[in-house]
Amino acid sequence: MAVKSGSVSGCIAFVAAFCLSLIRCSFAIEHVVGEAAGWTLPSFGHVNYTAWAANHTFRVGDSLLFNYRPDIHNVLLVTRSDYRACSSPNPVATFDNGKTTMSLTSVGSKYYMCGVAGHCGLGQKLAIMVLPAESGSPVPSPMSGGPTGSLLAPGISPSPSKGPAAAPSNSGTSIGCALFFNLMIGVVGAILNSSLQL
Numbered sequence: 001m002a003v004k005s006g007s008v009s010g011c012i013a014f015v016a017a018f019c020l021s022l023i024r025c026s027f028a029i030e031h032v033v034g035e036a037a038g039w040t041l042p043s044f045g046h047v048n049y050t051a052w053a054a055n056h057t058f059r060v061g062d063s064l065l066f067n068y069r070p071d072i073h074n075v076l077l078v079t080r081s082d083y084r085a086c087s088s089p090n091p092v093a094t095f096d097n098g099k100t101t102m103s104l105t106s107v108g109s110k111y112y113m114c115g116v117a118g119h120c121g122l123g124q125k126l127a128i129m130v131l132p133a134e135s136g137s138p139v140p141s142p143m144s145g146g147p148t149g150s151l152l153a154p155g156i157s158p159s160p161s162k163g164p165a166a167a168p169s170n171s172g173t174s175i176g177c178a179l180f181f182n183l184m185i186g187v188v189g190a191i192l193n194s195s196l197q198l
C-alpha cells in the first residue's frame with residue numbers, strides 16, 4: 001500500500017517536472033518565412049510578410065528559414081532605415097543560396113528585404129521583433145498591429161542593428177536549460193529512490 005502510493009507520487013512528480021521543463025526550456029522554433037509560398041513577390045505567392053510576421057512570435061534562439069529561387073531572389077539583412085527606404089547600398093549581410101537560415105541571436109527588431117531591383121518596393125520585405133528566450137517576459141511588440149503598407153510608422157524603436165550586439169545571452173540560456181534539466185533529473189531520481197524504499 002505504502003509502496004504503491006509512493007510510486008504514484010513519484011510518477012506525478014516526474015510528470016510535473018517534465019511539464020515544467022517544457023515550459024522553462026521551450027524548444028527553438030524554425031519559422032518558415034511565408035510558409036508554403038516561401039520568400040517571393042507577394043503578388044506572385046499571395047503572401048503578405050507583414051501579416052505573416054504578425055502571426056508569429058519570434059524569440060532569441062529561434063531561426064528564420066527563407067526558401068526562394070536563388071536565380072530570382074536573395075535575402076538581405078538590412079538596417080531599419082534601409083528597410084523603410086527599400087534601399088540597400090550596404091546591407092548588413094547578403095544571402096543568395098536559395099535556402100537561408102537566419103538565427104535570431106539577439107532581442108530587438110530585425111529587417112530583411114530582397115535585394116533584386118524593385119522586389120522590396122513590391123512588398124518582398126520583412127520586419128520582425130525578436131523577444132527574449134524566456135517565456136513570460138513582458139516585452140511589448142511594436143510590430144503587432146503595424147501598418148500593412150511598405151512603410152513602418154516612424155519612431156517604432158531605436159535602431160538596434162548597428163554595432164557588434166554581443167550575443168552571450170543565447171549560450172547563457174542554453175547553459176541555464178542544461179543545468180535545469182540536470183537538476184530535474186536529480187530531483188526525480190531522488191523521489192523515485194525514496195518511493196522505492198518506502
Ligand SMILES: [Cu+2]
Pocket residue numbers: 040041072073074114115116119124
Ligand atoms: Cu526578390
